Amino acid sequence: MENSNILNATLLEPRIKHATIFARYDALQPGEHFILHNDHDPKPLYYQLIQLRGDVFIWEYLEQGPEWFKIKITKK
Template sequence: MEAEHTLDVRFMEPKLKHPAIFQRFDDLLPGETFTLVNDHDPIPLYYQFQAERRGQFEWHYSEKGPEAWKVLITKVNPEEA
């Protein structure tokens, strides 16, 4: 896993996590992916993505705890979703 394609938010202040994640996502080009690393299941974030970026992303767990949850988040072209 390359560092530039990973966003580890485990030690980030909670109020800064979602804005940082959405900024990283918004900076992606269609087809690009980053790995989110968190200390808990980021399912509330998934629902926020569904509400705010529906049809623009794919979400795949690569690890489900107990120490870390890793999610591959890919930006997709809305026409191809």
């Protein structure tokens, strides 16, 4: 797995976190993915992504806490 496919949300300032994640998603081509690393379950982000982009992605937990959450987000 390449490091460029990893987005560590814990390193982002809270005010730019969601915008940065959305920008990373929007830059994907269909079939491409990135891995989101976070220190809590980003379920609200999932619902925001569904609301703003629709059912156009696959959200796959690779690790579900309690300390770290890793989610593979693939553009359909």
